[in-house]
Amino acid sequence: MKRVIPFTVLSFLLFLSGCIPLGEPKAPTTPQDQTVITPSIPVGEEYYQTLLPYVKSSAEGTYAEMGNRVDADRLELGLMELSQKIFSPSRYILQEGQIISADDAVDWLARYDASKNSQGLNPASGSKPIVHIYEQDYLDMGTKKLAGLSIAISLNPMTTVTENGKEKEVRRSDEALQGILQEASAKIVDRIRAKGMKGPLLIAGFLQEPAISLVPGHYFVYGTVPANGTGAEWKPFKERYLLYPGRMAKSDLEKQVGANFSDFQGKLQEFFGRYAGAMGLARFVDDQLVEFTVTLETEYSSKTEVLSLTQYIAGLIPQYFPQKAQVNVYIRSVDRPEALYVRPTKGDPLFHIYR
Template sequence: MKRIWVAPGLAAVLFLGGCLPSFAPEKDEVIQENEEKAKETVIIPDVQLKDEFYKTLIPFKQSASRGMVVSNLHTKYDMKEVEQGLLRLSTRHFDPEKYFFQEGQYIDKETARKWLARSSDNDQGLNPAGASKGASAEEAAEQAPIYLAHIVEQNYLQKSGENNIRLSGISIGLALNSIYYARDGSETRIPDDKLQKEGMKMADEIVSRLRAKEGLADIPIVIGLFKQESRSSIVPGTYFATAYADKGKTAASGWKEVNEKYVTLPAPSSLTNYRDINNTFSKFKQDIDKYFPSFVNVIGTAHFRDDEYESLRIEVPIQFFGTSETIGFTQYLTSLVKAYFPNINVEVSITSVNGPEALIVKDSGEEPFVHIYGY
């Protein structure tokens, strides 16, 4: 890279604020106690990019079940959102100003495999036993679909005294299948009420099992139920329910609806709730088409939380390859982003067959950050 253009808004590029350590001289070294009561020195970064981002302890500890998300979830969109959405739920109970983030250390791969199995295949399996003998493929899918696809664990720690840090909270995300894909290729949609009922039952069992682990008897636990989208979906699923198990409680309580939704833009005219953002996006797309007729398509993904607009991701595949044309297009696109989305968090990714070409990131009310790759 020969040159990088930077403007206010750089923080929006990062997914998790604590993922990058600070390289400044100031650092906070503390002692962390693990479940075996052993101690180790960890560093708390001195930078917090946004109020809603957690600082992450250094050295970074990978999840004990790392790698399973790729094989268990349907799409790359669900893989990201099942973790990112759980972070948002966690902020309701674990204040990012007071807690530090660490990937889950208490549910390892072997434990996760056992819990994800059918109860007929493993006595710890949380999914239902197989269908009755002689049942047809359709009957089997209805009797015993696989509900639970993946378990995500996140740990939250607090300072205990001046130089010590300890586990103070756990969040668990249960990724549930909205569609059961049988081995014979058939598909069975699982009703939302059934999915919620089964998810809540599994949540209570998981809380009970975590309480039995050493050191976790009095750790608050947040539970989130995540509904996966279909394998062909270009938008991620979302968390639809959450609950909390306070210190010593062996079951989750106080279940609440999580009102989040991802909408693909341009949206069908039938989705009247999103008419305003859809009209704005359509005008934005029309201006792009006027300027560059060789353009392929523009796809937007809008995120709504509690019926309020949260953010917009835009993917822009291009067919041209000239450097000057790429720069000109990026500059023009940046001006459109400022004009059409002044008070919206926006991320625009411009790509070609050669890979990423440019990135535009703008926080609500801020100037954009622009980067042209390889220039």
């Protein structure tokens, strides 16, 4: 099974936001003999290299529409993961979006109005399903010229309806969400082609979570458009997040992961009674556990105690979490991070005590 990119660990590795000024598709304006490709970091999973000097996006502010930074982080890293289906990290360089301008993004996210804003992708009235449009560009590693791009369309799955004179929120059906996505993506692809971008495209649908949610949003479908084409071939992407302890587990696997986490907590309690508690966040793709993140609160101030706890956790992980799943452990005291431990599916673990 192909490895997936984690949604939390090493998140400092470029949360790239999309969409900057309109213009012909091209590499950054810095002369080619002055550009530098960032080195690849051997960390056990594939990340794209990037081009320096770094070119920022002008549309970063549209993230405010999402309302949940956890969603925004997952949106970016998840699109990198899906992009590997058509843009190999060994052949392409990643940079922030430069085809969709900031004005484009604002107009496209607004409501459709035949006289004032014919570019609007949201309906003229009612709830706005399209929340954010995010672009990543992929440059040919040899020529450093734009070769293709990926676009994520973030959707709000909830809508407001009126029943018996009262408004309430209900979830849109999967069929309705896919219809909204495909209609919007067809227009976006036509607009991208009109800007002169002829390379292959990847379009992905992302379902956001409420602002107060501790669980990130997730991708549910993606489409690929061949070079010079306009029609997308759509495929489902089955992704699910669960918070433990909790009561949302449905499948036998999800329930077993919960039981394993409960046993893991019990072992910690036997030897380290002064930790305040642990929370687990599991990510499942295609009904397989691919990542589990543990956030553990302690009352410790002694670095020796933190070291001992982290070492003990490292010894427990193989007993309760399969090797095919990456495990991330964050240990915190009341006001600061204390330790980090990461067990990847391949390669050596990462262990750090904060000083």
